[in-house]
Amino acid sequence: MTIIGVTFLTATTQFLAGSAVVWLATSLARRILSRITRRTASSTDDTLLRLVIGTVAPLGYLAMFFWGWQTVVRGWEGLSFEQGPQRFVSAAVFLVAILLVVRLVNRALLLLLNRTMQRLGRHEQLTTLDGLAPMIRTIIWIIGALVFLQNQGVELGAVYASLAGAGIGLGLALRGPFTNFINYITILLDEPFRIGDFIVFGDVLGPVERVGLRSSIIRSLSGERIVISNEELLVQTIRNFGDLPRRRVAHTIGVVYQTPVEKVAAIPDLVAGVVNAHPPAEFDRCHFTGFADSALEFEFVFFVPDGDMVLFLDLQQKINLGILRRFEEQAITFAYPTQTLYLERAMAQAA
Secondary structure (H helix, E strand, O other): OHHHHHHHHHHHHHHHHHHHHHHHHHHHHHHHHHHHHOOOOOOHHHHHHHHHHHHHHHHHHHHHHHHHHHHHHHHOHHHOOOHHHHHHHHHHHHHHHHHHHHHHHHHHHHHHHHHHHHHOOOOHHHHHHHHHHHHHHHHHHHHHHHHHHHHOOOOOHHHHHHHHHHHHHHHHHOHHHHHHHHHHHHHHHHOOOOOOOEEEEOOEEEEEEEEOOOEEEEEOOOOOEEEEEHHHHHHOOOEEOOOOOOEEEEEEEEEOOOOOHHHHHHHHHHHHHHHHOOOOOEEEEEEEEEEOOOOEEEEEEEEEOOOOHHHHHHHHHHHHHHHHHHHHHOOOOEOOOOOOOOOOOOOOOOO
């Protein structure tokens, strides 16, 4: 009985002393790291610190308990201590440790994903993340369970083979829905377009009205709803004007060859004045670019500092009307896409 009493006293002392060290270490670490995280504007690091300390401290206490238990086991070696309780306690300690670590990974991963999407401005994906959270948690719990079983010496070859066979069968059976789901996730995460963006896809153009699990809906300029599968959208080229920060507009105009040289030389300044009179359009250049078959050609370029299609069309219309008015005031004639044939007839004069 003396040996048993000493063993229990030693194990209890180890557990209490170790727990005190763990408490002091975690408290000190929390205090020091909290001072550092308070200097940052984001609250993510504060939350992560609480999650980590809230996991490390129980793991430390658990380790101290196991240390004390090992002392009891070593002290009872001469008393033929049964191996069953020892294996049970070891398995229980490892199981609790796995539960703590998996809980930490789940919470930290979902927190980082959520804050990352918020920081990137992808608020539409937050709802999707909430829907995928149970699946993410389940996958991590399954990984944790497999690690625990493998540590306990369970033969997992048959389990892995069964999972592989089930995965192949499910993959064949759910190929279509799985492909649709992957395409949907690709659109949400890669963001080739967002709801409300004006896109051009083949001969279809219009704003994106809805992004669904299988297909997306585009509202065409004529008003009808156009439903296109997400798979088809991802394999072809999409021109997205929704997030266009600056639109470059280039036009070519032509005037007749009979235009006086002085008026031809004045056209660049005339066009520049018209464009500058319609803000927020920004004039870039206007040049006499060449002698066409039926016109003297000018190319002018201006910028619209916004991707809004309606704003661009309104400015383009005002600028075109302004050029028409100025040309009419200056008696400058636009060239027609025609050719004029000049005939010279020689008059025979009698000697």
